Structures are given as structure tokens and as C-alpha cells.
Amino acid sequence: xxxxxxxxxxxxxxxxxxxxxxxxxxxxxxxxxxxxxxxxxxxxxxxxxxxxxxxxxxxxxxxxxxxxxxxxxxxxxxxxxxxxxxxxxxxxxxxxxxxxxxxxxxxxxxxxxxxxxxxxxxxxxxxxx
Numbered sequence: 816x817x818x819x820x821x822x823x824x825x826x827x828x829x830x831x832x833x834x835x836x837x838x839x840x841x842x843x844x845x846x847x848x849x850x851x852x853x854x855x856x857x858x859x860x861x862x863x864x865x866x867x868x869x870x871x872x873x874x875x876x877x878x879x880x881x882x883x884x885x886x887x888x889x890x891x892x893x894x895x896x897x898x899x900x901x902x903x904x905x906x907x908x909x910x911x912x913x914x915x916x917x918x919x920x921x922x923x924x925x926x927x928x929x930x931x932x933x934x935x936x937x938x939x940x941x942x943x944x
Contacts, residue, residue: 818859821868823878829868830893835918836866840882840889842873848888851905858911865915892918897926 821829821838830836839855841848859867872879872887882891885903892900892914899921900914 818856818867818869821870822875826878829866831896833866834895836868836893838868838870838891840870840872840879840884840887842871842887845887847905851888854908854911858915862915894918894921895923
């Protein structure tokens with residue numbers, strides 16, 4: 816599967832409609848982004864069960880801002896609509912492979928339980944009105 820260009824109009828739907836989505840935030844002027852692109856494209860061909868999205872931060876500045884992108888390239892991984900990985904910097908092929916494998920192996924029931932626990936704790940620390 817090839818990479819998919821994501822925009823503000825398609826980002827959320829893509830993340831919510833697919834089990835695993837990796838997103839590469841990049842720009843054409845960014846040297847490390849250009850170096851990472853072939854690695855990312857090759858991984859998309861190997862892992863056809865994963866959506867490999869790309870966000871051009873120049874064309875999609877509002878989306879990049881909403882995702883709090885401060886350095887590019889930045890790779891994010893979503894599993895079942897939940898952000899499970901975010902890291903700036905170009906990854907070598909072996910490291911990208913490790914990320915994909917780790918995301919596939921995540922126990923999402925455990926992740927949802929941790930989120931629920933965190934949200935419950937946040938609720939307990941809110942000042943009373």
C-alpha cells in the first residue's frame with residue numbers, strides 16, 4: 816500500500832476508520848524529511864494492514880498546529896483512534912520497523928484502562944465549583 820496524503824478534511828476520519836494509522840508530518844524543504852520519505856514509503860509497501868499517511872506541514876499549517884508539531888519530520892502512530900506514539904526525527908528502517916511492530920502488539924484494552932484511570936484521577940483533582 817502506498818502512502819496517503821492527509822489533509823485537515825481527511826485526517827480525523829482516516830484515524831478513526833482504520834485500526835492502525837502512522838502519520839509522517841513533513842515539508843518539502845526539510846532535508847531529514849526527504850531522507851525519511853523512501854524508508855516510510857518502503858514500510859508502507861511491507862505493512863499493507865497499516866495506513867501510512869503523510870501531512871505536508873506547509874500546506875496543512877492548521878493541522879500541524881493542532882497536532883502540536885514543533886519539529887519535522889514527526890512520526891505519530893494511532894491505534895483504534897488513540898495516539899500511542901509520537902516522536903520527532905527521521906527513523907532508520909530498523910527503528911521504523913520496531914515502531915510498527917510495537918504498535919501492532921499494543922494491548923488496547925490496557926491502553927483504554929490507563930486512559931480511564933488517568934481521566935478519573937484528573938476528575939478527582941478538579942476544584943469544586
